[in-house]
Amino acid sequence: NAGVMQNPRHLVRRRGQEARLRCSPMKGHSHxxxxxxxxxxxxxxxxxxQKENIIDESGMPKExxxxxxxxxxxxxxRIQQVVRGDSAAYFCASSPQDSRNTEAFFGxxxxxxxx
Amino acid sequence: xxxxxxxxxxxxxxxxxxxxxxCDYTNSMFDYxxxxxxxxxxxxxxxxxxxxxxxxxxxxxxxxxxxxxAKHLSLHIVPSQPGDSAVYFCATGGTxxxxxxxxxxxxxxxxx
Numbered sequence: 001n002a003g004v005m006q007n008p009r010h011l012v013r014r015r016g017q018e019a020r021l022r023c024s025p026m027k028g029h030s031h032x033x034x035x036x037x038x039x040x041x042x043x044x045x046x047x048x049x050q051k052e053n054i055i056d057e058s059g060m061p062k063e064x065x066x067x068x069x070x071x072x073x074x075x076x077x078r079i080q081q082v083v084r085g086d087s088a089a090y091f092c093a094s095s096p097q098d099s100r101n102t103e104a105f106f107g108x109x110x111x112x113x114x115x
Numbered sequence: 116x117x118x119x120x121x122x123x124x125x126x127x128x129x130x131x132x133x134x135x136x137x138c139d140y141t142n143s144m145f146d147y148x149x150x151x152x153x154x155x156x157x158x159x160x161x162x163x164x165x166x167x168x169x170x171x172x173x174x175x176x177x178x179x180x181x182x183x184x185a186k187h188l189s190l191h192i193v194p195s196q197p198g199d200s201a202v203y204f205c206a207t208g209g210t211x212x213x214x215x216x217x218x219x220x221x222x223x224x225x226x227x
Binding site for chain 1: 119121149151156157158159160161164204206214215216217218219220
């Protein structure tokens with residue numbers, strides 16, 4: 001019973017390039033959340049998706065960031081034209097249901113470094 | 116606008132003693148509270164949770180206390196073990212679906 005799988009674990013991009021982060025939720029989970037952790041800070045909510053739908057993207061920066069969760073395949077967090085300030089750990093979490101009171105299970109994260 | 120605060124960046128405890136980690140929140144709409152543990156280079160791992168209808172939840176060495184009037188929760192670990200050394204995040208939810216609001220984290224070090 002595999003957990004939440006994120007790849008790559010580490011990603012280095014030059015300024016101006018695109019970064020694609022992938023997340024496969026736990027088996028049976030249809031709800032995916034992306035969080036970002038900047039150095040010395042807690043995790044900040046970015047976006048909540050269900051299959052083929054963005055439910056809440058209130059934590060996403062207005063520009064350059066997008067997310068999708070297609071009918072088939074993993075969820076993708078895409079960052080266009082990366083800047084140094086995008087360097088962070090990006091965590092994906094999944095949950096089995098649309099419940100207000102449930103824990104989310106996290107992947108191991110993707111550490112993005114922009115040089 | 117920090118809705119969830121962990122005011123102690125770090126805590127050092129001797130093995131066998133009690134570790135107490137604290138967390139304060141501002142939004143009275145939060146009604147579900149969780150603690151996550153995180154090792155370096157890994158994702159957060161769920162530890163224990165409590166809903167607002169309770170004031171205490173216990174799971175083995177871990178107990179979470181909730182004081183709704185003070186908007187304060189704490190995690191007690193007893194006895195503490197060196198393997199407990201990690202970053203501990205409190206998180207709140209319940210306003211909608213599974214979206215969580217995290218504190219900044221407390222680094223716990225348990226000395227042998």
